[in-house]
Amino acid sequence: MSNLTGKRNLLFLLALTLIAPRFALAQMATTPLQIVTTLPEFAEMATVIGGSEVSAASLLRGIEDPHMVDGTPAMVLKLAKADLAVLAGMGLETSWFSRALSKTGKASIQRGGPGYVELGNFIQALEIPKSPVDRSQGDLHAEGNPHFNLSPKALADSARGLTEALIRARPDKKAVFEAGEAKFKTNMATLEQDIRAILKPVLILNPKPQFIEYHREFVYFFNLYGLESIGAIEEKPGISPSSGRLAQISTLAKTKGVRRALAGTFAPRQHLRRFSELSGVPFSIVPTMVRPGSPESSSIRAMQQTLAEALIQ
Numbered sequence: 001m002s003n004l005t006g007k008r009n010l011l012f013l014l015a016l017t018l019i020a021p022r023f024a025l026a027q028m029a030t031t032p033l034q035i036v037t038t039l040p041e042f043a044e045m046a047t048v049i050g051g052s053e054v055s056a057a058s059l060l061r062g063i064e065d066p067h068m069v070d071g072t073p074a075m076v077l078k079l080a081k082a083d084l085a086v087l088a089g090m091g092l093e094t095s096w097f098s099r100a101l102s103k104t105g106k107a108s109i110q111r112g113g114p115g116y117v118e119l120g121n122f123i124q125a126l127e128i129p130k131s132p133v134d135r136s137q138g139d140l141h142a143e144g145n146p147h148f149n150l151s152p153k154a155l156a157d158s159a160r161g162l163t164e165a166l167i168r169a170r171p172d173k174k175a176v177f178e179a180g181e182a183k184f185k186t187n188m189a190t191l192e193q194d195i196r197a198i199l200k201p202v203l204i205l206n207p208k209p210q211f212i213e214y215h216r217e218f219v220y221f222f223n224l225y226g227l228e229s230i231g232a233i234e235e236k237p238g239i240s241p242s243s244g245r246l247a248q249i250s251t252l253a254k255t256k257g258v259r260r261a262l263a264g265t266f267a268p269r270q271h272l273r274r275f276s277e278l279s280g281v282p283f284s285i286v287p288t289m290v291r292p293g294s295p296e297s298s299s300i301r302a303m304q305q306t307l308a309e310a311l312i313q
């Protein structure tokens, strides 16, 4: 090999070492980050924040009770391909989701890993129990009430957790993700104002009307809009009311002039009907999770509108 050819080869190698990493990076950047969420609303959030940099899908379809889901092999397969695993946490879906995560054997998305995103850590939690929690209190969560997906404000706050995780995964796209986060926050603030406008007929009443919930899953919704709930019809979180409880809570609701009871799709109808008979308070069954494809809850906005319209009836 002549000296000249040697030099050429050396230059070629040098050029390759300079180009190759950029080429690899460019290729990597064209592959969207795979985001797998528990609730469909979190997939909606991820799509707004990440845009074309992400591909987001949820494990739940919006028809399940998020507290009680059987993790399936299909879920494990989906999670195994995820760069980020996103959940509400605070005990909402933690148990079945953690089990599914551990079955993937993928370290980066286990709790504590860079791809594990517990959005509940980024919100102002409501109803944090003052004393230690044990099973005798039903499905009560030590971290506070986990149903923050019904508040656009809490969803906006929780977006920080997802944005931080996205930046960890793709630091070169920081500006894109931060712009996406700002857009999501603006969307949620606008939505909050629009819902306040729908709720105006009840918000202007004096004294403020009171509501009741079958399960305490509307707490963040009521709190955000300044509405009042006298509590749950359930005996304890996740535990159906006894006839004694139904009689007692119905009397209380009647005395307080409760306007309406709200219940998620999974609330047992017979208890709601009995409550209504005893108290004279009507009830509405409403969606409590985004359900893609269903007109009344196809998006965060559609679901908020459905909730608000049920309350002004």
Ligand SMILES: [Zn+2]
Pocket (backbone or CB within 6 Å): 067, 147, 215, 216, 217, 237
């Ligand atoms: Zn709950």
